[in-house]
Amino acid sequence: MHALLKDHSNLAFHALRSDPPPGPLENQQELVIVIVAGLDVFSSITNLSKTSPLCRGLQSPMRALWPHILKWAALLRPVQTRNVWRHRSLAGCGIISSILESYYMLMCDTTYAKPFLHINNTIVEHAFELWKLYPRYTTSPNSETLATANTSIWIVRILHRMLVQHGGGATAEDRALFIDKLAHVVGSKRALYDTIARQTDFLAEMGLQRTLHDAISTVWTDHYDLLITLVGIPRFARSKVPATTIASVVSAATKCLKRRETRYGAFPAVKLLNALCSMVKSNRSLVHAVDAGVFDLVRSLSEERESIEDPSISDFIRLLCAGLYHAQVIRAFVRRHRDSIPLSRTSKALGRATWRDVARLASEAGAMYASTLKGKAWQCQFDCSNTMGPHNRRVQICPCANAFYCSGSCQRMRRFTHLDSCCSDESPWGLHGIISLADALFICIAVWAYIDRNAAIIGRELSSLRLNQSSLRLNQSSPRIKQRRKCAQLVKQAVVRVDITDVLPDARHEVDTRTVYMPDAPPAGSIPVAVEVVLRAGKTSATRFLPFTYPRDYFKH
Ligand SMILES: [Zn+2]
Ligand SMILES: [Zn+2]
Numbered sequence: 001m002h003a004l005l006k007d008h009s010n011l012a013f014h015a016l017r018s019d020p021p022p023g024p025l026e027n028q029q030e031l032v033i034v035i036v037a038g039l040d041v042f043s044s045i046t047n048l049s050k051t052s053p054l055c056r057g058l059q060s061p062m063r064a065l066w067p068h069i070l071k072w073a074a075l076l077r078p079v080q081t082r083n084v085w086r087h088r089s090l091a092g093c094g095i096i097s098s099i100l101e102s103y104y105m106l107m108c109d110t111t112y113a114k115p116f117l118h119i120n121n122t123i124v125e126h127a128f129e130l131w132k133l134y135p136r137y138t139t140s141p142n143s144e145t146l147a148t149a150n151t152s153i154w155i156v157r158i159l160h161r162m163l164v165q166h167g168g169g170a171t172a173e174d175r176a177l178f179i180d181k182l183a184h185v186v187g188s189k190r191a192l193y194d195t196i197a198r199q200t201d202f203l204a205e206m207g208l209q210r211t212l213h214d215a216i217s218t219v220w221t222d223h224y225d226l227l228i229t230l231v232g233i234p235r236f237a238r239s240k241v242p243a244t245t246i247a248s249v250v251s252a253a254t255k256c257l258k259r260r261e262t263r264y265g266a267f268p269a270v271k272l273l274n275a276l277c278s279m280v281k282s283n284r285s286l287v288h289a290v291d292a293g294v295f296d297l298v299r300s301l302s303e304e305r306e307s308i309e310d311p312s313i314s315d316f317i318r319l320l321c322a323g324l325y326h327a328q329v330i331r332a333f334v335r336r337h338r339d340s341i342p343l344s345r346t347s348k349a350l351g352r353a354t355w356r357d358v359a360r361l362a363s364e365a366g367a368m369y370a371s372t373l374k375g376k377a378w379q380c381q382f383d384c385s386n387t388m389g390p391h392n393r394r395v396q397i398c399p400c401a402n403a404f405y406c407s408g409s410c411q412r413m414r415r416f417t418h419l420d421s422c423c424s425d426e427s428p429w430g431l432h433g434i435i436s437l438a439d440a441l442f443i444c445i446a447v448w449a450y451i452d453r454n455a456a457i458i459g460r461e462l463s464s465l466r467l468n469q470s471s472l473r474l475n476q477s478s479p480r481i482k483q484r485r486k487c488a489q490l491v492k493q494a495v496v497r498v499d500i501t502d503v504l505p506d507a508r509h510e511v512d513t514r515t516v517y518m519p520d521a522p523p524a525g526s527i528p529v530a531v532e533v534v535l536r537a538g539k540t541s542a543t544r545f546l547p548f549t550y551p552r553d554y555f556k557h
Contacts, residue, residue, distance in 0.1 A: 220265030459555030
């Protein structure tokens with residue numbers, strides 16, 4: 001074998017080592033075929049040198065070929081310039097799969113590959129390019145195309161493991177190489193999400209071929225695992241994910257479910273959806289997912305036996321259920337499923353979330369939305385924030401979502417005290433547009449309903465707080481408080497904090513006290529109970545006081 005490798009008359013390796021001829025390679029079909037054969041022999045021998053102890057000695061002559069592999073791959077890889085494919089006519093020779101295979105073999109040799117990549121960083125660029133463009137190389141779905149896609153996914157995963165993951169001993173320089181090259185090849189953050197959509201659509205199309213059913217299952221897992229890794233890199237995080245990306249993933253997963261052999265491909269899809277919906281600032285991604293029909297998807301999946309072992313389905317269902325406390329999400333749900341939400345009031349206690357939880361919450365929230373927000377019935381439900389009457393029956397909400405007014409005069413009377421809490425940018429609860437005014441109102445209504453349901457329990461918890469002796473004893477030594485003492489009252493106010501970040505089986509609450517400054521404080525026993533909400537939209541979590549309070553007596557049932 002050694003003799004064979006050293007023998008320069010060996011056609012394949014001799015051609016690999018030689019310099020490329022001037023002029024276009026399209027006219028050199030024979031040479032191209034020999035080069036491709038050379039790449040294949042390189043891959044086979046490298047593989048052999050790793051698996052068989054007898055061939056270990058071949059590793060170093062193979063490494064000596066790396067620069068030549070790179071030189072030819074750079075010339076032969078398909079490049080799209082001005083919408084024209086260079087060397088497309090050569091694609092039939094299996095160029096792409098041979099290049100990918102030799103890159104794969106090269107990169108598996110991590111110890112030597114890493115320094116090589118730093119010196120010849122174009123290879124990293126090629127790897128990303130071959131991965132990004134795999135849906136474009138061919139229009140005919142066959143096992144070879146699928147294998148090409150799979151290898152290109154694997155190469156990027158190996159690169160990530162070698163250059164980014166902490167376990168792989170990656171340095172800051174390694175990470176920069178990976179991230180800079182990926183950013184360069186992909187173009188923009190948005191383009192990465194377009195690539196996700198294109199690749200997912202392509203694989204879904206391939207999955208329709210009967211002959212590929214078995215092979216595609218593992219490709220789905222690798223595809224989604226890679227994407228979850230890539231969108232998790234802070235440089236590629238977006239505050240919004242395009243609706244087309246989410247629609248592609250939902251639709252591909254739905255196609256997977258149609259056949260027993262491909263069903264497993266739907267599980268990692270939900271994992272990616274979970275990542276896409278949790279990484280953005282708002283509930284916008286969740287709305288896109290609901291619009292694309294994600295409920296039907298989780299409905300099929302949560303009944304599957306695998307979902308017991310796979311926590312990602314249950315996690316996503318929890319996210320979806322918490323989303324149903326937001327007007328945007330429930331509106332999308334009603335829009336998509338109108339009358340077809342299957343009723344399921346008896347959700348079995350399985351210890352994990354299932355579609356039945358979504359169905360129960362969606363029908364409750366849908367009914368609440370229809371009866372309060374749609375007909376503006378909420379306008380009669382809340383009281384004007386101005387303390388002095390008389391008031392009109394109906395109220396409006398301030399754009400900051402921190403106050404209700406029944407009239408312009410009430411708003412003017414209250415303006416002076418409200419200015420402090422009214423957010424200057426007028427976005428609800430100062431969350432910079434992450435939730436809409438309708439969301440804020442719906443949260444108020446849902447929390448109102450929750451407190452109503454749980455009034456007796458909350459009442460018991462409030463009495464254990466011993467608020468009666470709570471008129472705070474002022475600390476005489478504190479000069480700041482001394483100054484205010486003439487007109488000020490520091491009082492202890494009871495607060496019911498309702499957490500709607502996880503609503504299965506229901507939202508949860510805790511009762512607490514806070515010390516507030518009330519210039520015209522009523523006697524301790526009649527200080528109203530304030531309400532606070534802990535909410536989450538995408539990756540944003542926030543705690544806000546709601547613009548209404550309860551008289552202490554409300555809870556004395
Ligand atoms: Zn009023
Ligand atoms: Zn306001």
